[in-house]
Amino acid sequence: MNRISIKIIELGNTKENINKKKLERYKSDFFKIESFEKIGVLPLQPTSGNTLDIVYSKNQITAVLREREFSGLIVGVMNYRFRDNFYMHRINQNTMVISLFGIKEILSPADIDLENFIIRCIYEAVCFYKAWGNSVSDEVYQFVHPDTRGCLFDLSGDRTDIIYNIEKPIICDECKGKLRQRPLPEGFLEKFGNELKRIDKPFLMKIELFIRKYPLLSFIIAIFGSIILNILSSFIEYWLKKNIFH
Numbered sequence: 001m002n003r004i005s006i007k008i009i010e011l012g013n014t015k016e017n018i019n020k021k022k023l024e025r026y027k028s029d030f031f032k033i034e035s036f037e038k039i040g041v042l043p044l045q046p047t048s049g050n051t052l053d054i055v056y057s058k059n060q061i062t063a064v065l066r067e068r069e070f071s072g073l074i075v076g077v078m079n080y081r082f083r084d085n086f087y088m089h090r091i092n093q094n095t096m097v098i099s100l101f102g103i104k105e106i107l108s109p110a111d112i113d114l115e116n117f118i119i120r121c122i123y124e125a126v127c128f129y130k131a132w133g134n135s136v137s138d139e140v141y142q143f144v145h146p147d148t149r150g151c152l153f154d155l156s157g158d159r160t161d162i163i164y165n166i167e168k169p170i171i172c173d174e175c176k177g178k179l180r181q182r183p184l185p186e187g188f189l190e191k192f193g194n195e196l197k198r199i200d201k202p203f204l205m206k207i208e209l210f211i212r213k214y215p216l217l218s219f220i221i222a223i224f225g226s227i228i229l230n231i232l233s234s235f236i237e238y239w240l241k242k243n244i245f246h
Contacts, residue, residue: 004031004126005072008118011064012042014079014100022115028195031126034072039064042078057083062091070094073125077118087159088121093134096125102159110163116199120166123196124152131182143178151175152196168197 008023023033042064044054061076068074074095081101082089090096098121104114128140144153148161151172156162171179171193179189 003029004129005070006031006033006122007035007037007070007072007074008033009065009068009074009076010036010038011061011076011078011097012040012080014077018077018118019113019115022113023118026115026119030130030192030195031073031122033122042080054080055083056080058089058091061089061097065091065095065097068095073122073129075118075122075125085159087156087162088124090125090128090140094129096121103162106160106162107166112163112166116166117162120152120169120199123169123192123199127152127179127192130188131179131184143175145172145174167200169199170196 008020010018020036026033042056043060056078061078061082065074065076072094076091076095076097077100078097079100082099086099087101087103088096088098098118100114100117103117107114107117128143132140144155145151146155146157148154148156148164149172150164150170152165152169153171153175154161154165156165171189176189
């Protein structure tokens with residue numbers, strides 16, 4: 001299966017430090033993050049009132065990226081919010097823009113990496129691109145559902161709901177039924193769904209969270225583990241002396 005090339009473009013001042021190496025190292029059978037670019041200067045769009053908040057409409061961001069050409073998918077990432085407060089907009093045939101505004105504050109209490117959020121958004125765009133050949137079909141905008149199911153295609157109108165569809169997101173039965181009507185390669189949905197399960201916390205972080213949640217149980221496990229290791233090492237030493245060094 002041909003992988004879609006991804007170019008990530010940072011727009012303006014992305015004060016949230018994105019771990020580019022983690023994104024570059026991410027392995028997928030459906031896409032590959034090939035390169036990074038940066039557009040450092042965006043037109044200032046202050047909101048009305050006594051606030052320094054900067055917002056952009058979909059049309060304003062479209063104008064910024066209008067001249068960009070790429071054979072795969074372009075993923076813009078900015079720290080500013082969209083005027084309609086959506087966290088992602090598809091702005092032309094092969095370009096989408098993710099707003100990180102307020103996202104880290106939602107993810108941090110759940111110990112979810114910002115990079116996982118970006119990867120999850122890329123999976124959504126890749127699936128649409130594979131199914132429709134572009135990212136701005138009217139059918140795409142009618143595809144997402146307003147209720148939260150932990151599905152890749154949850155609308156997440158309430159931004160705090162994104163924590164339910166970032167780690168190990170699913171494709172719900174309704175969405176699978178709609179996608180099966182599209183000319184997708186054989187076995188695409190099954191393989192795609194299995195790969196979504198890989199969007200998860202690193203193993204060491206899981207251990208850390210388990211220890212924080214169950215400190216007493218973790219202590220007991222550590223004690224028993226230490227005892228078992230001592231018994232095992234003593235047995236190995238005894239076996240070596242008896243069979244090799246006798």
